[in-house]
Amino acid sequence: MIGKGHAISQTKDSISYGWNQEKDAEVVFRQHLMGENPTEIAREFRFIQSQNHYCKNNTLSFILSPTIEDGKKLNLRDLQEICLKFTSQMKLINRQAIGFVHRDKEHLHIHLYVNRIDFNGNVYDDSFLDPRSMRTAVQVAQQMNLTTVKDVVLEKLGRLSPVRSKIRSIHDHVINRYRPKNFDQYIRHMKAKGVEVIPSITKDGNLRGFRLAYGNHNLKASEIHRSMGGGNLAIELYGRSIIRSNNIIPVKIEGTLVPIAPKLAHRIATRIASKIIKQTKGVGIEI
Template sequence: MIGKGKAIAHTRASMLYGWNQEKDAEVIFKQELIGNNPEEVSREFRMIQEQNYHCQKNTLSFVLSPTVNDGQRIHSKGFNEICRKFIEQMKLGDRQAIAFVHRDKEHTHIHLYVNRIDFRGNAYKDSFIGKRSQHAAEKVAEQLELTTVKQVQMEKEFLLKDVRLEIKRRHELSLKQFSPRNFEDYMKAMETNGVNVIPSINKSGSLQGFRFELDGYNLKGSEVHRSMSGSNIGQKLYGHSKNNINNIAPVKILDKAIPVAPRMALSIVKKIANRVIQHSINAGAGIGI
């Protein structure tokens, strides 16, 4: 579960948004309030807030977002419990508060509004409230056996490792199957093998590398593997012919020829030259390659 928090000044406008029935809003938590509509609740907030004229951002606004799967299985009582425990973790007891759950999107989430001013006129300290909100949400998720942000991150990292390996496997397969001799042929070969190759264009309109899309992931070549940087791919493609080294063709994108960035082209030429030199050294020493 993700928790976000901040102090705001526009209490009534936020209440109106939270209570928007078109978003299938449902009031799932109330504390120290009797109002039944945004105007009444905002008025109750304001009556307490008038005790502290120095505090301008006098309402605390939180968004609590369980994972998609958790949000689908939690019922109203469960959302109420989330709010109650979150307020407890944030030490916001004895304050006016109201919360709505929004189910207008696949990702169900809670909007929680708490009066920053308590009944004695004291303002709640909002320093580092964003980080504190996330920490409190983590604690609540652990208590209620919901998925935490750390668990989501670990799962993403685990899946990302598999995606990287799969993109690299299809990269090597494309080189072996189709033996592309330029960037354009390479992009087509990768597309045939289910990977969308997106050219990275710099400010001067030149090609400086590639990104790779697979299963919803979008990664730079160097993020997939160091062998998949633009210059390393170029070395594989253009290293078979001396003519190609001196004439690295522009890449055609939407019928527009995009030139290879000079720096990238120079890097390709250097890598190919170094490989040729190493090949000659190994051959002279009788080393098989």
Template sequence: MIGKGKAISYTQASMSYGWNQEKDAQVVYSQNLVGENPKEVAAEFRLTQELNTNCEKNTLSFILSPTIDDGKNLEKKELSRICEQFMKQMNLKDRQAIAFVHRDKAHKHIHLYVNRIDFKGQAYNDSFIGKRSQVAAEKVAERLQLTTVKQVQWEKEHNLRAIRFEIKRRHDLTMQQFKPRSFDDYIKGMQTNGVKVIPSINKANKLQGFRFEFDKYNLKGSEVHRSMTGGNIGKTLAEDKSMANFLKENTHLKVAGKTVELSTGMAKAIAKQVIKKIISKGMDTGIGF
């Protein structure tokens, strides 16, 4: 579960958004209030806020977002429990508060509004409230056995490692299986092996590298493996003699149906590989030495 929080001054406007019936909002938590609409609740907030006219941002606005899977199983009782535990964890005590749940998206989330001014006229300390909200939501999730941010991050990192490995494996398979002679051949080969290769072309119509789309992930070549940057892929392709000749004789390439120019960095990387290949061949045959 993720928690976000901040102090605001536009109480009624923000509550009106949270209570918007078009978003299928439902009140799931209320404390020390009798109002039945945003205007009435905001008026109750203001009565208490008049006890402290020095505080301008006198309402606390929080968003509590369980994971999508957790949210599917949370009804009003459980959502109310989340708000109650969060209020306790944030040490908000006996303040006016109201919360709505939004189901307008697959990701169910709670909007919680709390009066920053208590019944004694004291303003709640909002220092580092964003970070404190995150920590409080994490503790509430642990207490209620919901998925925590740390668990989500671990799962994401774990899945990402597996995705990177699989894209790299399919890259190696493409190189061995199809022995592509051009970037276009490489793109088609990767597509055959289930990976969509998206050329990164800048405003100057120069090819800078590639992104790889696989199983809902979209990663830069350098994020997958250092050998999969545009320059390094080009160097591998340039190991083929016909590819080397092609690069020496042409300044433009056709990639994914578009004629583009290689970026300076890619051109240099490939040129070095071509020169290295020529020198190596010369040394092997004894030509020029």
């Protein structure tokens, strides 16, 4: 099961979407609410939200998506239990909430809306809400013997083991035979061997990693092998020269300088520091 979450301002529109009968919507969960339609529910939310005029994104919106196979087996009581466990473990149990299941597609999913303002006017902290939603969804899935994201990934990687082995073999050949010194050289040599290396760029224009396409398959580099992840690859190609004045330098990709995303930069710096510590210990130098 996958969980996603973010804070929103359009409460009525969102609840109307959740209650959309064209999507075979059904109410599967409610807390501290009496309304029988989106307008009434939104009015009840607004009444509590009126205690805090400073919070604009005052409703929490979550999507909980079991796998297709799990979704086929879940009954109303199961869906209610998912919502109850999720809100409880997210510490949202004593707030207005309503949840809908959509069955208009093969992939059943739950839309869950929770008032970010509690009955005392306090605002729920939405820091890192999306990753927290994901972790909580995994915990709930484990408690209910449902398939987790990790289970899905492991199954996928198992099925693609021959493809992963082939791509890694090409990667090792390129590194050992051609000894590329930067990303552009690595990308060019991999392409010549039939593997397209696709940079993953953030909205801010920063490099956060790579995907590799081979035949009809497209995988994150780290899914092929952890040694091929962006951090390890950067160190393999650039060595310590990727750090200048204690900062990770931008790198050239297709002739354009691209900054390294903060998370990737942190991984690179941490791994280089770890290598330096191991090397100094190896020669008996105390630091």
